[in-house]
Amino acid sequence: MGWLWAIIVGLVLGLIARAILPGKQNIPLWLTALLGLIGSILGNAVASGIGVHDTKGIDWIRHLLQLIGAVIVVGIGSGLWARIRGSEDRGAGRARASRDHQV
Incomplete structure (x- = not known):
């Protein structure tokens, strides 16, 4: 059950991060959840590193760092x-252009 919550938190944090970032992020939903999860883990590590411990209430500092x-x-x-996606598209475009010149 812990992994399910981690995925949900990662997705929610990833979506909030995409909303905060300027411009459009053309990444799939699965990658948003994965990156949000990684960011959450890094935020937890920083919180532990600076001495933020679990509190009885809502741990705002830890959530902010996540x-x-x-x-x-x-x-x-x-x-x-x-x-990565741009280089794949350019590579396909060059192959298409090369093929068109051969005709």
């Missing part, structure tokens, strides 16, 4: 995804 981690990771990940 969100910041998700924004950073989604921003980097969407840029990498665009670069």
